[in-house]
Amino acid sequence: MDTPLDVGRLRLLHEVALRGSIAAAAREVGLTPSAVSQQLSILEREAGTALLDRSPRGVLLTGAGQTLVVRARSILQVLEEARADLDRLTGELSGHVRIGTVASAAAALVSEAAIRLTTEHAALELTVTVTEPARSIDQLLNGDFDIAVVDFYDGVPVAVPDYLMATDLCTEPLVVVTAAGALPGQAELKLSELSDANWVMPPLDAACGQAVRFACRAEGFEPRVRWETDDMLLLVRAVAAGHGIAVLPRLAVADKVAEVQIRPLAQPSMSRRLLALTRSSSQDRPIIRAALDELVKSTG
Incomplete structure (x- = not known):
């Protein structure tokens, strides 16, 4: 009987693919590099093939590893959608919302929205990181941010993947x-x-x-x-x-x-247009929706 693949270990493999190293993935998930390496070795035994090429310079995904990362990404997206469904059914407004934003929007819109959110919902934890749109979108796609507040200027195109959803804040x-x-x-x-x-x-x-x-x-x-x-x-x-x-x-x-x-x-x-971007798989979570609503209110 084939050994089923562990979702937690698939997540670790996905993190290594995103971060480029076991050490960086370990920092992201709060484990030691040796613990991550051990879990990935177990995943390789479960998969029945090598997923990483290890060398003194670092690690690279094998062909099998790259294939499995694509599947892992799909699985993690389904799990995020399931979490959104459950949160929507319970109406729960607790958890962590991570916002990446351009500096001017942080001062003019995000700060005011954050104060209202954390005042009205004590169980909601909010962190804000100021960064440029391209990096903010990358981190949204990687799962590091839940919302990216970005700006679009006339004559400066910004590529936004189809599976990100946009909420207009203001022009x-x-x-x-x-x-x-x-x-x-x-x-x-x-x-x-x-x-x-x-x-x-x-x-x-x-x-x-x-x-x-x-x-x-x-x-x-x-x-x-x-x-x-x-x-x-x-x-x-x-x-x-x-x-x-x-x-x-x-x-x-x-x-x-x-x-x-x-x-x-x-x-x-x-x-200039200011937009709030979210992943389509998470936009219906009550805490994400509440944060978006407060951002829209801040444009008043």
Whole structure:
């Protein structure tokens, strides 16, 4: 009689495939590397074949290991759907919700939602990690996050797998941010009028930095970037100090930490969408649904 494969050991194999090493998988599940290695050896005996090529440099999945990981992923998804079904039937609002989010949404939306959630549901545990959308989506797919709050900018496509579900939070304009009094008046500005200015910008690997640079080039000029940072508080302070101007989503302008002037951008009109992504297998869990509802309320 064939020995049945143990789901817990399949999960460990899946973690090794995701993390790239036994040590990293062990850190993720809270076991020692030797314990994980021992469990994987048992899984190989259950499978009747080698699943890992072990060497001093690390481990690689064999062909059989890769095949089994694909099946393990399907099994874990079914188990997550079963957990969602049970939670929905009981209406239980307890457990751990892990949110990955862009920084501006963390300050403007997620913080407020988190306070309401943990105040109203004492058995619910919430953790928030600030990270860029691409990494946030990867960690959502890997099961490290339950919700990923990401932003999409005009002209900067982001690949979202079909089996992730999106909840629209808001769409907001990008605005011109300058030191107080640097550009007199309140009228809308054209991007082309800012071609001779010094700029303060997020880096190119940030979606906002890409979108603004692409828009400037479409208007026929390369922005003269004098300060580059993905720290929005520092960015606004740099603008307030007169180091340059910036074009940012309105929610990203931390104007309470430094005195700046905000002007509408008329041409080209640029916007940012904020979305909350979840795995389709977990989106109906009551705690996930409650977190999504609070995020939507925060856009008020």
